[in-house]
Amino acid sequence: MLVESRGDGGAAAPRLLERDDDLHTIDVIAAAAAGGAGSMLLIEGPAGIGKTALLDHLRGRAAAAGMVVYTARGGDLERGFGFGIVRQLLESTVLGADVGERERLLAGAARLAEPVFTDVESAASIADIAFATLHGLYWLLANLAERAPLVLLVDDAHCADDPSLRFLLHLAPRLAGLPILVALSVRTSPHKVRAELRALTLESRAPVVRPQPLSDDAVASLVRALLGAGAGDRLCHSCAVATGGNPFLLSELLGEFRRTGRSARTIDPSDVDQLVPERVSASVLIRVSQLGPAASALARAVAVLGEWARLSTCVRFTGLDVTQAADLAAALVDSEILVHGEPLRCVHPLIRTAIYEDLSHTERADLHARAVRVLAEQHCERGVIGAHLLATAPAGDLSAVAMLREAARAALAGGAPETAVALLRRALDEPPDDAERPDIVSELGIAEYEIGDASATVHLREAIDTTADPLTRARAVMALAWSNHPDADSQRAQLSFYEQAASEVGLYDRELQLQLEGARLGALLLNPDLPDGFEQAADRFSDFPARTRAECLIRSFVARRALQTGPVAVAGDLAEQAARHPALVSEGGHPLWRTNVTICLMEAERYDAAEHILSRAMRHAERMGSPQWLARAQWLRGLVRHRRGDLRAAEVDGRAAVDIHGAAAPYTRTPGLVVVIDTLADQGRVDEADALLVQRGMDGALIPTLFAVLPLLARGRLHAAAGRHELARDDLLDALSRIQSSRGTFPWAGDVRVALVPVLLALGEDVSARKTADEAVSCARVAASPRRLGGALRVRGLCAGGRERLDLLREAVDVLQDSPALLWRAQTLVDFGRALRLAGQHDEARDILRAGLDLAHRCRAAPLADQAERETRAAGGRPRRRAAVGADALTASERRVAEMAAEGMSNKDIAQALFVTLRTVELHLSNAYAKLGIRSRQDLAGALVGDGGQPR
Structure with missing residues (x-):
């Protein structure tokens, strides 16, 4: 009104x-x-x-x-x-x-x-x-x-x-x-x-609109418009006080006057406050009851059925014939209870509430149960029926259990896991029979895991403990394995579940059995302190084929096992076999499958193969709208790119993984952050990396697990780059200790030792430095890894002097000559060039240093390039300077968007792939155009390529 x-x-x-x-x-x-x-x-x-x-x-x-x-x-x-x-x-x-x-x-x-x-x-x-x-x-x-x-x-x-x-x-x-x-x-x-x-x-960025109660003047205007100009000031004021200026309450009050035929002269202002707001509900119910029991039944049907209260449905619900129901609906419209049209609907939610709340709890439950029967007969969709079942009383009806489960499956498939959880919990209240309960509990646990509900573990364990069906138990165990990966303690506690379920389900589903074996291998890998654990379990499958998805998953653990013994080429071969199944780049099969393959390919220096797999995995995750899988693939690709020395591209991937918020955000943020910290340190952006450490809470004590190895390594390298050598030593020794406790299943001991040796030398701990370098060389020769051996020989050379230093550094350069690990090649060349200069061999030093300088520029390793430039000048050379302009000036986000646009992707495609808005893509491209000095995306590819066709 x-x-x-x-x-x-x-x-x-x-x-x-x-x-x-x-x-x-x-x-x-x-x-x-x-x-x-x-x-x-x-x-x-x-x-x-x-x-x-x-x-x-x-x-x-x-x-x-x-x-x-x-x-x-x-x-x-x-x-x-x-x-x-x-x-x-x-x-x-x-x-x-x-x-x-x-x-x-x-x-x-x-x-x-x-x-x-x-x-x-x-x-x-x-x-x-x-x-x-x-x-x-x-x-x-x-x-x-x-x-x-x-x-x-x-x-x-x-x-x-x-x-x-x-x-x-x-x-x-x-x-x-x-x-x-x-x-x-x-x-x-x-x-x-x-x-x-x-x-x-x-x-809400717009102002929140909060309509205010009507003033006394507005109320008076409306009262006189309806009751006539003769309505006195006292009556108008009474209406304003009684309704508080609320338009609906005023409408109901004046409507009551109109319906009863009362004029302004016959209304006692002192009686007005007895009519509203408390008596609005009573007035509604009286108007309905005056039309007879059948009208009350129809009004209740409308209140219960809600948006599904079509006349034909109400007819079946109430038992009225069509003509009678249509006449009663018209009468309810005339009484201002319903609005005209289909579906039947109350004129205001308060009227529907008045009718619905007049029902007792038992009456409501009974009417919703009747709605279930009517809607089921009409083959209404399962979600609607499920909504009504939620409002019924448990009655031990197995058909209700079946409908609730069907509605829950539809809700989960439709992206509404919280609705599925409510439906399945109601199904348990019905209750189901003892044989069906474990299946429902398992489905509930899976749905709860989707919404991050801690009850998921409880329900999945109940399903595991109570079901007599091996398939139900095996599926619940696999869901449980996903729900708390990569928590080592939880995985350790679940080892017996994996073993029992695998032994039971083998006769029914070999693939599921092997997935359980893979889950067990993953749990053992995360718990290397178990005697005769991962190694013995993995060796059982050493001659296993790699054809199906589960077989390839198993092969990835065999590859991981091969890293412990060397040579790394064997692990690389096994990893390529494990990557044969297309599921590796789609849903992954197990959280560690793709990680195992990536680590082994990376250690074997097969960076192209690893990047290809991870890029395909990212494209699949983008199509499927899964930020969790995108972040997992993106941080791994960042790790590979950093290893090969593509620092800016690695930073792009690392930052994207950190920024993505999905179900696994806590798991993916730290690995992604490791990549970012590493690349910033190598680019000389130490202050930026320090600020990021503090901002992301990685500057304090780290959780004492194997997953702290990479954060400790990255933080130690950052401390070293900043000249904080004691802090660097502490972090790197901590990382090395944790790696050694893994018995080689976490293969970064060589990287830690290579980072640690210069730190020890800077602290004057020459004996420890030499011992650490010798260990690095020895392990690298066993692994037959050119990268590991080249890096170990380089730091061993830094511990030596005179001819021994030159010989060791020359050998390191030779070993890394064809290595795709460009950053380590560049570092080795610069160190060798400096040693040659100090030995007075300036001509050879200049050639070596120029090669190192070019590689450092390609990697965007500014501190190393600066060092190479200084050494080149000291050796009598004239190095070329390269300013951070063009592609080098792009931020990580701008670079990521620009590269995708250069590949021919539209703004919409880019936004969909990165889970950002179109406006965000447009802003990044606009900034990129300005920094690159171009006007359109057609010029991007050329602007992003540097001298010699190498990506900038």
């Missing part, structure tokens, strides 16, 4: 009272969205304050401006239906499109959203299915917005389902640069506000 009619005699023009400022704010935000400045608009206030009227105004303005408007409305029942709000908004558009249009809408990453709108039996098994769905929905909207600006209106968002709220929260910071306005009405409540709504308020 915010509307006042104005006009001269003829048709009146409606006007919202006292909402000019709110309407202006809405109009400005809508205009900005139409121009491409998308945003989130919240309209917040108590029930009845006029939030829906403001959304209706926005709907009209948007439609008149040529924007496409999608609408949805939250409700208590809809909260149990995964992505219910999203489906209200977009389902008819997606499913109603012809084949060509549907392909356009679901192109690219938007395909990941398809399971939200299709009642699929199951979805492809991918990690991060919840995030992948949000990622797909975002790009579905982006595709929709290519044709026309969009407005998404969600009324009563406080009653939205959790997955839809999660999507709105995902969408809010990504609207900039898109012609999309998302407008939500949210009811303020004295009770606890849902965390997602608080977060949405923070994410």
Whole structure:
């Protein structure tokens, strides 16, 4: 009743009272969205304050401006239906499109959203299915917005389902640069506000619109418009006090006067405060009851069925005939209980609440049970039926258990694991029979793992302990293995599960048996202190074939075992065999499969093969919308690139892995950070690396596990680069101790020793330095690794003097001559060139130093290049200077985007692959063009290539 009619005699023009400022704010935000400045608009206030009227105004303005408007409305029942709000908004558009249009809408990453709108039996098994769905929905909207600006209106968002709220929260910071306005009405409540709504308020960049109660003058205007000019000031004031200026309550009050035929002269102002707000519910129920029991039954059906209250469904629900139900619906419309149209709907959520809350708890449960039967007979989708089952009382009905499980599978496949968890927990309450319970508990544990619920481990263990089915136990054990990887203690405790499940399932599923064997090998690898553990277990499979996915997984552990004994070429061969199955670059099979293969290929200096595998894995993760798998592949590729000396590319990968937030973010952040710290140290950006260490909390004590080896190595090298030699020594010795406790399964002892020797020399600990260098040489010869041997000979040469130093450094240069480990080659050349200069062999020194300088420049190793330049000048040479311009001036993010654009990827493809917005890509490309001195993406490839065709 915010509307006042104005006009001269003829048709009146409606006007919202006292909402000019709110309407202006809405109009400005809508205009900005139409121009491409998308945003989130919240309209917040108590029930009845006029939030829906403001959304209706926005709907009209948007439609008149040529924007496409999608609408949805939250409700208590809809909260149990995964992505219910999203489906209200977009389902008819997606499913109603012809084949060509549907392909356009679901192109690219938007395909990941398809399971939200299709009642699929199951979805492809991918990690991060919840995030992948949000990622797909975002790009579905982006595709929709290519044709026309969009407005998404969600009324009563406080009653939205959790997955839809999660999507709105995902969408809010990504609207900039898109012609999309998302407008939500949210009811303020004295009770606890849902965390997602608080977060949405923070994410809303537009001012929050909070409509205020009507003033006494506005109330008087409306009272006199309806009751006549004779309504006195006292009556108008009483109406204002009784309703608090709330438009809905005022509407109900004046409607009651109108329905009873009371005029202003017959109304006692002192009686007004007895009518509202407490008696609104009573008034609604009286109006319904006056129409008879059948009308009450129909009204209750509408309140219970919610968005699915079509007349035909209500007929089956109530037992009324079609004609009678239609007449009663019309009568309820006349009584201002329902609005005209399909589905049947109450005129205001408060009216639906009044009817629904008049039901006892038992009556509600019974009516929802009836809704389940009716909707099942009509073959309604499983999610809707599941939402009603959540509101029923447990009754030991096995058919209800089956429907809840089906609804949970659909929810999980559709990217709504939290809904699946609620449905499966309700299935356990029913309860199922003893034989079925372990399966449900296992499914619940898997769904809980998807949302990071700590109960996942408890439920998976219950399934393992209680099931009599070997397949159920084996699948639960594998899910448990994933849920707490790479926690060494948890994996250690689960060894008996892997062994038992593998022995039981062998007769039924050989692949699953081998996956369990792989999980056991992974647990043993993470716990090297177990006597006769990993080595003996891996040796059992040394002659095993490598054809199937699980066989290739096993072969990767055999390759890892080969690193302990050498030569590294054998491990490289085994790793290439383990990489044969295409699953390695898709879902991975086991968290350590790809890691094993990468480490072995890297140690064998087969960097091209490793990069190829990891690049394919990244492309697959991008298509599947899995930030977890993308981060895992990206940090490994960064590790490989750093090893070969491609410092800027390694930094790009490392930073991307650190920035990605997925289910495994804590696991992937630290390895990615290791790559970034290493590359910054080698580029001479020590202050930047120090700040990053502090910012990411890697500057203090590290968790005493094997996974601290690489952080300790990177931090030790950084301390050494900064001249903090005592700190460097402590970190490197700690790393070496942990590696030695792994009995060689973590193969970085050579790198640690090569980093440690110069530190010990700087501290004057020459004896320890020589001993460490000798150990490095000895181990490298056993491993038959050119990189390890070249690096060990170099630092051994630094411990020597005179002819011995020259001989050792010359041998190191010869060993590394054909090595693709460019940074170590460059360091060895510079050290040898310096030794030659000090020995007075200036001519040979200049040639060696120039070669080292060129390699250092190619690697972007600024401190090493500076050293080579100084030594070259000291030897009488004139080195070329290279300034950090062009491609060298790009940030890691700009470089990443520019490289992808140079490969021919569109801005949308890049944004989808990197899980960022189009605006972010546009900004990075704009900055890259300016720094490279070019104007278009056609010039990128040439600008990113340096002298001799080498990447800058």
